[in-house]
Amino acid sequence: MPETIDSITASVIQGALENIAVEMGHKLMRMSYSSIIRESEDFGAALVDAEGRGLAESAQSTPLQSGPIPGYVRGILKTLAARGDGVRPGDVIMHNDAYAGASHGPDVGFAVPVFHDGNLVAFAATTAHHLDIGALSPGSCGIVDAIDAFAEGLQFKAIKVYDRGARNDAVWQLLRDNIRVSDLVVGDMEAQIAAARIGAERLAALIVRHGYRRFRAACGAVMDYAERLMRQAITALPDGEYRAETRIDGFADSPDPTKRHLPIVATVKVKGDEIKVDLTGTAPQVPDRPINMPFEGTVDVAVWLTIRSVLLDTAVRGHIPVNDGLLRPIKITAPPGTLANPVFPAPTIARFCTGNAVADTVMKALAQAVPGQVSAGIGNLKVIAFSGMREIGHWVHMEIFEGSYGGRNGTDGMDAVDTLYANTRNNPIEDIETHLPLRVSRYELREKACGAGEWRGGLGSVREFEYLVDGGASVEADGHEFAPWAFSGGAQGRPAELHFLRRDGSAQPLPSKVPHMHVEAGDRFVCIGPAGGGYGDPLRRNPALVRDDVADGVVSAAAAQEEYGVVLLASGEVDAARTERLRREMEAARGC
Numbered sequence: 001m002p003e004t005i006d007s008i009t010a011s012v013i014q015g016a017l018e019n020i021a022v023e024m025g026h027k028l029m030r031m032s033y034s035s036i037i038r039e040s041e042d043f044g045a046a047l048v049d050a051e052g053r054g055l056a057e058s059a060q061s062t063p064l065q066s067g068p069i070p071g072y073v074r075g076i077l078k079t080l081a082a083r084g085d086g087v088r089p090g091d092v093i094m095h096n097d098a099y100a101g102a103s104h105g106p107d108v109g110f111a112v113p114v115f116h117d118g119n120l121v122a123f124a125a126t127t128a129h130h131l132d133i134g135a136l137s138p139g140s141c142g143i144v145d146a147i148d149a150f151a152e153g154l155q156f157k158a159i160k161v162y163d164r165g166a167r168n169d170a171v172w173q174l175l176r177d178n179i180r181v182s183d184l185v186v187g188d189m190e191a192q193i194a195a196a197r198i199g200a201e202r203l204a205a206l207i208v209r210h211g212y213r214r215f216r217a218a219c220g221a222v223m224d225y226a227e228r229l230m231r232q233a234i235t236a237l238p239d240g241e242y243r244a245e246t247r248i249d250g251f252a253d254s255p256d257p258t259k260r261h262l263p264i265v266a267t268v269k270v271k272g273d274e275i276k277v278d279l280t281g282t283a284p285q286v287p288d289r290p291i292n293m294p295f296e297g298t299v300d301v302a303v304w305l306t307i308r309s310v311l312l313d314t315a316v317r318g319h320i321p322v323n324d325g326l327l328r329p330i331k332i333t334a335p336p337g338t339l340a341n342p343v344f345p346a347p348t349i350a351r352f353c354t355g356n357a358v359a360d361t362v363m364k365a366l367a368q369a370v371p372g373q374v375s376a377g378i379g380n381l382k383v384i385a386f387s388g389m390r391e392i393g394h395w396v397h398m399e400i401f402e403g404s405y406g407g408r409n410g411t412d413g414m415d416a417v418d419t420l421y422a423n424t425r426n427n428p429i430e431d432i433e434t435h436l437p438l439r440v441s442r443y444e445l446r447e448k449a450c451g452a453g454e455w456r457g458g459l460g461s462v463r464e465f466e467y468l469v470d471g472g473a474s475v476e477a478d479g480h481e482f483a484p485w486a487f488s489g490g491a492q493g494r495p496a497e498l499h500f501l502r503r504d505g506s507a508q509p510l511p512s513k514v515p516h517m518h519v520e521a522g523d524r525f526v527c528i529g530p531a532g533g534g535y536g537d538p539l540r541r542n543p544a545l546v547r548d549d550v551a552d553g554v555v556s557a558a559a560a561q562e563e564y565g566v567v568l569l570a571s572g573e574v575d576a577a578r579t580e581r582l583r584r585e586m587e588a589a590r591g592c
Contacts, residue, residue, distance in 0.1 A: 005217040009210075010225075013218035014321055016206050017056035021045050021066075024126060024199040025058030031191035033184045034131050035431055036398050040424040043128040045195060047203055048073045048111075050120045053324035055219055064103060064355070064421045065127045067301035070324065072109040073123050075101030075296075079158035087113045087120055090165030092193050096133075097157045098149070098348045103297040105152045105349050106133045106140035108189065110161070112196040114203050116212050124199030126192040130185045131396045134178040135349065137516035139385025139396050142350070142474025144251075145515040147288040149345040154178055161193070180387075180394040219323075226325030231273035233311035234329055237369050243267045244364035245281070246377075248357045249481040249512045251289060259286055261481065262339065264357050266303075268365040277303050277362060279334035279341070290347030291354045291513075292339055295332075298351050299340045302359040303332050305421045310366050310373050350513070352422070353380050353478035356403075359420040360484075367487055376406025376451065377484030378419040379460055379493055379530025381477065382512070386438060388471025397436050399465070400424050401477075401527045404458035406451065406484055406493065407535030413458030415445055416529060437468040446494075446529055447553045451483075452563040453490030453534025454541045459554065460496065460529020467519050475514035479530050490534025491563065497528035538564045539583050543574045 024045035032038045044065025045058035052074035057066035076095050080086060087093070095101070096108045111125040133153030135143045146152045154175075161171050175189070176182040207215045244266055251259040265281030279299070285292045293299050304327055312320050320326070334341035339354060360378050367374040382401040387394065400422070405413035418424050429440045442464035451457030475498065484493035498510040503522030546566040549555040560566045565583035567575040 003213045003217040005214060005221055007221070009214070010218040010221040013206070013210060013215060014056070014222040017047055018059070018321070020199050020202040020206070021047055021056045021058045022060065023202065024124065024195045025061050027198055028126055028128070028191055028195035031194060032128070033187035033191070035427050035435070036131060037128050037188055039427045039431055040400060042400070042424045043126065044069055045126045045199065046070070047199060048123045048125060049219065050122060052077060053223070055122070055323055057322050062421070062423050063305045064298070064301055065107060065129070067305060067421070068101065068103045068297040069109065069125050069127060071101030071296045071300070072125060072127065073101070073111055076111055076158045083158070088164050089113070089115050090162060091160055092162035092196070094156045094159045094161045094171070097155060098294040098297060099344045100157065101296050102294065103127070103301070104294060104351055105155065106130050108133070108156065110189065110192045110196050112193070112200040114200045114207070116204065116207050121207065121212065122203055124196045124203055126196045128188055128192055129398070130188060131398055132180040132185055137474055138180055138387035138394060138472060139398060139474060140349070141352070141383040141398055142385040142476045142514065142516070143290060144350050144474065144476055144513040146290045146347040146349055148347050152290060152347050152349040181396045222321050223323050223325035226321050226323050227328045229312060229320065230326050231329050234270065234275055235273045237270045239270050239272070240369070241267055241269050242365040242368040244361050246357055246361045246364060246485065247482050248354055249478045250286070250291060251511070251513055252481050253511045258284070259289060264339070264361045266358070266361040266365045268362065268369070270369060274329045274331070275307060276331045276333070279332070279338070279358070282334065282338045282340045285337055285339055285342040285346045287346055290350040292342035292346045292348050293351040293355050293358065294348050295334055295341040298355040299334060299358060300332055302355045302421050303362055304330060306359045306362040306366070310363065310370060313373065350476045352383065352476060356380050356420050356422060357478060364485060371488060372409045374487070375408040375413060376453065376457060376487040376490055376533030376535045377493060378405055379403040379458070379484050379496065379532050380479035381418060381422060382496060382498070382527060382529075383476045384525065384527070385474045386436070386465070386471065387473065388437065388469055395436060397432070397438065399427060401463060401529060402426060402461050403479070403530055404460050404493070404532040406457045406487065406532035407453045407455030407490060409535065410455065412456050413532035415459040416461040417458070437471070439466040439468060440464070441466050441524070442526070446531060448556045448559065449494045450531040450554060451486055451491045451493035451534035452538040452559070453486065454536030454538065455534070456541070456549070457484065457493045457532030457534050460531050462529065463527045464524055466524045467521050469521050471519050472516050473514070473519050473525065474516040475510065475512070477512040480512040484530060484533040486533040487535050489537035491538065493533040494531040496530040499526040499528070501526060539586060543576070543579055547572065547574050
């Protein structure tokens with residue numbers, strides 16, 4: 001008979017699982033060499049059962065890293081089974097197959113199995129974005145001209161880097177021979193393995209402490225609890241179909257219309273306590289450019305994260321256990337051969353911003369069902385891979401440039417933050433300038449550029465990077481062509497911009513995707529972040545908030561009057577009588 005378990009014991013075991021995952025994440029951060037993990041926290045850590053069901057994930061890491069880990073494990077098990085191999089004590093398995101659960105090639109996972117009484121019972125796994133993976137140009141982002149999966153770098157399909165405890169030296173030598181900044185990358189990989197082993201040890205001890213039957217019962221109970229929470233939240237929605245469409249830049253400078261201004265379509269179907277998300281209508285895959293998204297590892301995480309964040313907001317609900325139970329009421333479909341479900345060997349390495357657009361589109365669809373629980377359109381992100389050569393070899397740095405959130409019911413959009421499924425942190429200027437031949441000469445909020453609304457959109461940042469030596473760069477981004485969407489009478493946000501300033505004083509605007517280009521000492525990139533969309537009628541915004549925005553440089557005095565109908569005195573205070581009169585006139589003009 002299956003063992004019954006009380007809710008307190010189940011909660012204690014769930015809390016222990018979450019603490020193990022968090023400990024794995026902290027140890028990985030502390031042991032890593034590169035700033036992308038150590039500072040940006042672009043990593044994941046999670047515990048997964050033997051069937052590939054998520055048990056707990058590291059709360060401080062990005063959802064785009066921890067969320068796919070169950071898919072990594074399922075991909076590993078499937079690949080090993082097809083090979084006639086199995087999982088044994090002492091194994092450490094490396095995996096980055098974008099067509100078998102991985103998010104994309106640079107996000108390499110390491111899984112350590114957990115055995116109890118000779119039986120495989122779970123995995124502790126870590127993922128992390130690596131600075132180079134042996135692709136056609138330096139860095140592991142901005143590889144926007146890869147023609148297929150083989151041009152994107154090394155592929156690891158359930159490779160045992162430790163086989164029954166024995167280190168596979170040939171694999172490690174292969175890594176060092178094919179990766180530009182091998183000391184950093186191999187060091188980060190070894191940190192991943194150490195963190196995963198710590199998680200496996202802690203998990204094995206937890207199972208011994210409680211007994212395997214009680215442990216399994218607790219995991220099942222907490223999954224069922226998470227499922228009930230999600231089903232209850234879905235039941236509160238009105239049944240129906242909610243469709244939304246957004247567009248991505250794609251390759252806006254391409255003469256080929258199949259590569260630019262591509263639609264992302266999401267239809268959210270609510271019936272009872274289940275949701276189906278259908279991505280039919282999304283553009284066909286681009287067979288020779290890497291903006292296609294792995295269906296398992298990117299698309300599913302974008303959808304799950306958005307639904308979970310909207311329906312089970314922790315600010316309202318409190319702590320929500322993140323495990324397989326949350327996902328059971330949600331079904332996702334996308335036609336094969338589309339951006340959202342590509343067919344191998346379509347390249348996927350630059351799927352980052354495309355996937356964020358999927359999340360934003362699902363948010364736009366949900367806005368029709370729960371208008372008070374969503375934000376207006378988000379400003380998408382940008383990643384630049386800075387690189388060059390020194391006497392000691394290659395240097396590579398990956399910088400994630402923040403986006404911004406749209407306004408939401410009761411609050412303005414968040415300024416200069418990573419959005420939706422990407423919640424990495426910015427790199428401190430001191431860290432960049434200490435380790436790299438780069439100077440950050442400007443870092444500030446973008447002024448007087450936000451979507452007007454009762455609750456205005458968030459501001460992007462302005463960052464300027466100068467090369468101190470000759471080098472190169474490549475750019476992966478989106479959101480230069482289309483402004484973030486507005487909601488409920490608000491105004492659209494502002495697109496992002498990117499400018500390349502040469503040391504001779506000439507300037508060149510750049511599109512959102514730039515293949516590897518040569519850069520000389522003294523050249524600069526000026527990155528202007530997007531501004532989120534506005535939420536609600538700007539004429540309903542509290543005039544005092546408009547006054548404060550003008551004082552802070554967020555809104556100009558002219559925009560205060562033209563967009564918000566707020567008139568300010570020379571002192572900077574609100575002219576209440578003229579503001580009331582102007583707003584009446586603006587509302588009357590709308591009715592004409």
